[in-house]
Amino acid sequence: DAKTTQPNSMESNEEEPVHLPCNHSTISGTDYIHWYRQLPSQGPEYVIHGLTSNVNNRMASLAIAEDRKSSTLILHRATLRDAAVYYCILRDRTSGTYKYIFGTGTRLKVLA
Amino acid sequence: DAGITQSPRHKVTETGTPVTLRCHQTENHRYMYWYRQDPGHGLRLIHYSYGVKDTDKGEVSDGYSVSRSKTEDFLLTLESATSSQTSVYFCAISSGSLNEKLFFGSGTQLSVL
Numbered sequence: 001d002a003k004t005t006q007p008n009s010m011e012s013n014e015e016e017p018v019h020l021p022c023n024h025s026t027i028s029g030t031d032y033i034h035w036y037r038q039l040p041s042q043g044p045e046y047v048i049h050g051l052t053s054n055v056n057n058r059m060a061s062l063a064i065a066e067d068r069k070s071s072t073l074i075l076h077r078a079t080l081r082d083a084a085v086y087y088c089i090l091r092d093r094t095s096g097t098y099k100y101i102f103g104t105g106t107r108l109k110v111l112a
Numbered sequence: 113d114a115g116i117t118q119s120p121r122h123k124v125t126e127t128g129t130p131v132t133l134r135c136h137q138t139e140n141h142r143y144m145y146w147y148r149q150d151p152g153h154g155l156r157l158i159h160y161s162y163g164v165k166d167t168d169k170g171e172v173s174d175g176y177s178v179s180r181s182k183t184e185d186f187l188l189t190l191e192s193a194t195s196s197q198t199s200v201y202f203c204a205i206s207s208g209s210l211n212e213k214l215f216f217g218s219g220t221q222l223s224v225l
Contacts (some may be wrong), residue, residue: 032211043202043216044155051211087154091212097162098143098206099170100214102155 004088009107012078020073020106022088027068031091034100035062035073037084044087044102047073083110115139118203118217126225131190133220135203137183141215142208144186146170146178148199149219155202161186162208193224 005023012018024033035047048055048062050071055062061074075082087105091098115138125131135144145160147170157170159178167178175197177189190197203217 030210034214036214043219044204044214045216046213049211049213085154095168097160097168098208099157099160099168100145100204100206101157101171102147104152104154 003101004090004103006086006088006103006106008104009109011109011111012075013111014080015077018075018078018082018108018110020075020086020088020108021070022072023070024088024090025069027090028093031093033062033064033068033071034089034091035060036087036089036102037082038087038105039081039084047086078108078110080110080112083108116203116205116215116217118201118220120220121218122221124223124225125193127194128192131193131222131224133188133201133203133222135186135188135205135217137186137205139205139207139215140183141205142183143206144180145204145206145214146176146186146188147202147204148172148197149202150199158188158201190224193222195224198222198224 034049036044038044050062063072085105085107117136119134146158147155156172161167161180179187201220204214206212206214
């Protein structure tokens with residue numbers, strides 16, 4: 001199964017940028033890199049995903065290394081509402097079907 | 113928001129009883145997934161489906177079975193519930209295309225006493 005590695009926890013001050021790293025050294029050529037977050041007492045929600053180029057949307061930016069073995073989720077100005085667990089995952093394609101294996105993610109704490 | 117409904121939202125049951133959780137989607141997505149979430153373990157894949165009557169095991173499938181008789185419904189059954197199956201269960205769906213996203217339901221809190 002394709003694996004990702006993330007720090008267990010990170011802290012940020014409110015209104016400062018946050019860079020959440022993820023390593024995925026076993027990534028294959030057509031795997032998209034996905035990021036989801038889970039707010040307290042809610043189901044996970046989509047944040048962003050990308051293949052090779054850096055991606056931006058209204059929630060965040062995704063910076064992908066040139067060799068694609070790592071990526072960084074960037075929250076440009078963290079707010080208290082961004083406190084959540086952030087998951088970096090790859091879609092696994094073994095056996096010809098698609099599945100998503102989550103790790104334990106990075107718990108982001110935002111300090112007021 | 114993607115149309116995913118999980119039922120029931122909460123359930124309390126006794127050890128040894130059968131339990132069925134339902135995931136219903138209105139997006140006509142090909143893939144459906146069942147995850148469980150326990151403190152300190154993140155989300156773990158139980159079973160998933162890649163089409164009607166097509167299912168496969170995930171990371172923690174022992175003690176669970178699934179069925180998908182139509183595109184919109186994916187059922188998770190605990191044949192004989194145990195206390196170790198007390199957890200929050202999430203359903204997710206995806207289209208199966210290369211450039212897809214996962215959408216999650218709101219979860220079912222299951223307590224097995």
